[in-house]
Amino acid sequence: xxxxxxxxxMLQKDGFSYMKLKNKNNKIIEAFNxxxxxxxxxxxxxxxxxxxxxxxxxxxxxxxxxxxEYNQYLNQHNSLKNTNFEGQNVFVxxxxxxxxESSLGCYSVDTKKWHKAELNSDEVNVDSCNQYAIFxxxxxxxxxxxxxNRECYVSNENHVINNTDAHPVKYxxxxxxxxxxxxxxxxxxxxxxxxxxxxxxxxxxxxSVYWTAGNEIKNCHPKWGGTITEIQGTYGGNCESKSNWDSxxxxxxxxxxxxxxxxxxxxxxxxxxxxxxxxxxxxCGKGFSMSYKCGNVTKSPFVRNPYAEGTYASINCSDxxxxxxxxxxxxxxxxxxCILKSEKDPxxxxxxxxxxxxxxNIDTISINNFFKSGWGYNYGFxxxxxxxxxxxxxxxxxNWLLNRDYIKAGEPFKTGMLLASKSGNCAMIIKNDGYLYLxxxxxxxxxxxxxxxxxxxxxxxxxxxxxxxxELRKNVGKVGYVQDNGKNRGxxxxxxxxxxxxxxxxxxxxxNTSSNYNETTTSLNKSFEDCKKDCIDKDNDCIGITWxxxxxxxxxxxxxxxxxxxxxxxxxxxxxxxxxxxxxxNNNNSCNxxxxxxxxxxxxxxxxxxxMTPDFKCGIAAITMSSKNELDNAYKELEESVNNIYKKLSxxxxxxxxxxxxxxxxxxxxxxxxxxxxxxxxxxxSEERNxxxxxxxxxxxxxxxxxxxxxxxxxxILTILTVIGTFTLLK
Numbered sequence: 001x002x003x004x005x006x007x008x009x010m011l012q013k014d015g016f017s018y019m020k021l022k023n024k025n026n027k028i029i030e031a032f033n034x035x036x037x038x039x040x041x042x043x044x045x046x047x048x049x050x051x052x053x054x055x056x057x058x059x060x061x062x063x064x065x066x067x068x069e070y071n072q073y074l075n076q077h078n079s080l081k082n083t084n085f086e087g088q089n090v091f092v093x094x095x096x097x098x099x100x101e102s103s104l105g106c107y108s109v110d111t112k113k114w115h116k117a118e119l120n121s122d123e124v125n126v127d128s129c130n131q132y133a134i135f136x137x138x139x140x141x142x143x144x145x146x147x148x149n150r151e152c153y154v155s156n157e158n159h160v161i162n163n164t165d166a167h168p169v170k171y172x173x174x175x176x177x178x179x180x181x182x183x184x185x186x187x188x189x190x191x192x193x194x195x196x197x198x199x200x201x202x203x204x205x206x207x208s209v210y211w212t213a214g215n216e217i218k219n220c221h222p223k224w225g226g227t228i229t230e231i232q233g234t235y236g237g238n239c240e241s242k243s244n245w246d247s248x249x250x251x252x253x254x255x256x257x258x259x260x261x262x263x264x265x266x267x268x269x270x271x272x273x274x275x276x277x278x279x280x281x282x283x284c285g286k287g288f289s290m291s292y293k294c295g296n297v298t299k300s301p302f303v304r305n306p307y308a309e310g311t312y313a314s315i316n317c318s319d320x321x322x323x324x325x326x327x328x329x330x331x332x333x334x335x336x337x338c339i340l341k342s343e344k345d346p347x348x349x350x351x352x353x354x355x356x357x358x359x360x361n362i363d364t365i366s367i368n369n370f371f372k373s374g375w376g377y378n379y380g381f382x383x384x385x386x387x388x389x390x391x392x393x394x395x396x397x398x399n400w401l402l403n404r405d406y407i408k409a410g411e412p413f414k415t416g417m418l419l420a421s422k423s424g425n426c427a428m429i430i431k432n433d434g435y436l437y438l439x440x441x442x443x444x445x446x447x448x449x450x451x452x453x454x455x456x457x458x459x460x461x462x463x464x465x466x467x468x469x470x471e472l473r474k475n476v477g478k479v480g481y482v483q484d485n486g487k488n489r490g491x492x493x494x495x496x497x498x499x500x501x502x503x504x505x506x507x508x509x510x511x512n513t514s515s516n517y518n519e520t521t522t523s524l525n526k527s528f529e530d531c532k533k534d535c536i537d538k539d540n541d542c543i544g545i546t547w548x549x550x551x552x553x554x555x556x557x558x559x560x561x562x563x564x565x566x567x568x569x570x571x572x573x574x575x576x577x578x579x580x581x582x583x584x585x586n587n588n589n590s591c592n593x594x595x596x597x598x599x600x601x602x603x604x605x606x607x608x609x610x611x612m613t614p615d616f617k618c619g620i621a622a623i624t625m626s627s628k629n630e631l632d633n634a635y636k637e638l639e640e641s642v643n644n645i646y647k648k649l650s651x652x653x654x655x656x657x658x659x660x661x662x663x664x665x666x667x668x669x670x671x672x673x674x675x676x677x678x679x680x681x682x683x684x685x686s687e688e689r690n691x692x693x694x695x696x697x698x699x700x701x702x703x704x705x706x707x708x709x710x711x712x713x714x715x716x717i718l719t720i721l722t723v724i725g726t727f728t729l730l731k
Contacts, residue, residue, distance in 0.1 A: 052641040087484030093597040106445035117152035124150035142460025166441040177435035185222025226320030236286035250280030267315030294320035330406035477563030492606035502581035514573035531555035544580030591618035
C-alpha cells in the first residue's frame with residue numbers, strides 16, 4: 001500500500017472522505033480568488049496544508065515500519081517457548097537448590113568411614129544433606145533410615161562396597177543346627193541331619209538327625225512310600241522233615257527271588273513252581289507261604305499248604321501307594337515353606353507359618369529375582385564342588401540345575417545349595433554353621449519426597465555433587481538479565497554491584513546455617529521477624545541476618561558488600577538460621593524488575609555478554625529503538641505543521657472566515673480539532689510514562705494490550721489522531 005492509499009484508508013476509518021477534503025480545498029481556493037488578499041491567504045493556507053500532508057505521509061511510513069518490527073517481535077515470541085527466563089532477571093540464590101538431579105543408586109557402605117552430619121532425624125533429606133556436604137566441602141553424601149531414625153553421611157571418598165537393589169533379611173532359622181543335608185520323606189517329614197557316611201539317606205535314621213518337622217502321613221515309608229518295603233517267603237517248608245530238604249533253596253532262595261523281583265515295587269502275580277524257585281525237596285508235595293509290607297502296613301500272610309506247586313500267588317500295594325503320593329517341599333513368594341501332597345496336588349500337609357509367626361510378617365514388597373542373580377557367597381556360603389555345574393560364579397535355583405521353587409521327596413538339599421521362590425524374592429539355604437535359614441529380599445532403599453534412603457545402618461541412598469564445592473560457589477549471589485531478541489537471545493548480561501540494591505523482601509530462612517561475614521550488630525530478645533525488620537531499617541547497611549532462639553532470640557546483622565560475600569560465608573550451625581534480602585535492580589524502565597532464583601548450574605549454561613548498564617533497553621524497546629527515534633522526529637515535524645495551521649486559523653479575519661465557511665469549510669470544527677490535538681499531546685505524554693512501566697513488567701500481555709481500545713488514544717484531527725493512538729503503545 002502506498003502512502004496515498006494508506007492515508008485514504010486512515011481517513012475513511014475515522015469517517016473522513018479524502019476526495020471530499022480535496023473538493024473542499026478547491027472550493028476554498030475559488031472563494032479566495034474573490035480578492036487578491038484572500039487569494040494570498042488561501043495560497044499560504046494551502047501551502048501549510050501541503051506541508052502537513054507531506055509530514056503526515058512521512059509519519060505514517062515510519063509508523064508502518066515500526067509496527068512491522070513490533071509484529072515481527074510478537075510473532076517470534078509466540079512461536080518460541082520461553083523456557084530459559086528470556087527477557088527476565090535471574091539470581092543465583094541458595095546453594096541447596098543446586099542439588100543433584102538424581103541419586104547414584106543404592107549402595108552398601110561402611111558408614112564408620114564416613115562423616116555423620118549433625119542433623120536431627122526429622123531434618124534429614126536430600127536438600128539438607130546436600131547443603132551439609134557443600135558447606136563442609138564434601139563431594140559425596142548419602143541418606144539412610146534405620147529403625148525410624150534418619151541420618152546423613154558425607155565424604156570426599158566413595159567408600160562403597162557394592163551397588164545393591166536389595167538386602168537378604170533372615171526371617172527364620174531352624175531351632176537346631178549341625179546338619180549339612182535337608183531331605184523330605186514321602187511320609188511328609190523333613191529332616192536336617194549330618195551325612196557322615198556319604199550315604200545320606202541312611203544317615204537320616206541315625207543319631208545325627210538334628211531337627212525334623214512336618215505332619216507324618218500314616219503308613220507311608222519315608223523313602224519308599226506305599227511300595228513293598230519288606231518281603232519274605234518259604235517254598236516246601238512242609239517238607240522240612242524230609243532228609244533231602246534244602247533250606248537254602250526253600251527259604252533263602254525264595255526270599256532273595258521275591259526281593260529281587262518285587263522290593264520297592266507295587267507288586268504282581270507269579271507262578272509257584274520248582275521252575276521259579278528251585279526244588280528244595282525232591283519227591284515231596286510242596287506248600288508256599290509269604291509275608292510282606294506295603295510301606296509301613298503289614299499285609300496278611302499268604303499260605304498255601306500242601307501242594308502249592310503249579311498255582312499262582314499275588315502281591316498288591318496299590319491302595320497303600322495311592323495313599324502315599326510323592327510330596328514336595330515348596331518355598332512361596334510370601335515366605336511360607338510348605339509340604340504339599342504332590343506336584344499335581346497343591347493340598348498343604350504342613351507349613352512353616354504354623355511354627356513361626358514371623359513368616360507372615362515379611363516385607364512382601366520385595367525385589368524379584370534377587371536370589372536368582374548372584375546372591376549368596378557374601379553371606380556365608382562355600383562354593384560347592386561336588387555338584388554338576390557348580391563351578392559357576394552365580395546361583396541359579398535348586399542345585400544350579402532344576403530351576404524350580406521346590407524339592408521333591410528324596411532329593412538331597414545340601415550346604416551351598418539355594419532354593420529360591422518363584423519370583424526369586426525368598427530363599428532357603430543351609431549355612432556353614434549347620435542351620436537351615438530362610439531369607440527374603442528386602443528393598444535396600446526407599447524413596448520418600450524425592451529423597452532416596454538406605455533401609456539399614458550400612459546402606460546409603462548415594463549422591464554426588466554435580467561439581468566441586470568451589471565450582472558450586474563461584475556464581476552464588478550473581479544477578480543477570482537474559483536477553484530475549486536478536487542474535488543474543490538467551491544470552492546473559494550480568495548486573496554490576498552498583499545496579500543492585502537490597503529489597504524489603506526476605507528469602508526463605510535456611511535452617512542450621514550462620515553467616516558471620518562482616519557482622520555489625522548483635523541484639524538479644526529479638527524474634528525472627530524483629531530481626532528482619534532491624535535489617536530493613538539499616539537500609540543498605542544490612543544485606544542478611546543470622547538468628548537463633550538462644551537468649552530470648554539472638555539477632556546478628558551482616559553488612560556484606562554483595563550477596564556473594566554473605567552467601568558464600570554461610571556455614572553449618574545447629575539451631576541457627578539465615579535469611580537475606582532479595583535483590584532489587586535499578587535498570588532501564590523498559591526492563592523487567594522481577595527476579596527469578598536459579599541454580600549455579602543453570603547460570604553456567606548461559607553464554608556471557610558484557611555487563612548490564614543503566615541505559616540498556618530491553619525487549620521490544622531494544623529492537624525498535626532506531627525506528628522509534630525516526631518516528632519521534634517525524635512526529636515533531638508533524639506537530640509543528642499542525643501548530644502552523646493553528647496559527648493561520650487564529651489570524652483569519654471574520655470576513656475571511658465567513659468566506660471560507662461559505663465554501664463549505666467548517667473553521668470552528670477545525671479549531672476544535674486542533675485544540676483536541678493539544679489536549680492529546682498532554683494525555684499522550686502521561687500515557688507514554690505509564691505504558692513504559694507497564695511494558696517492562698507485563699511484556700507477555702502486550703499482544704492483548706494491542707487489542708484493548710481503552711489504550712488507544714483515538715481522536716480525529718486530519719487522521720493524525722489514529723496514528724498517535726497507536727503510537728503511544730510504542731513510544
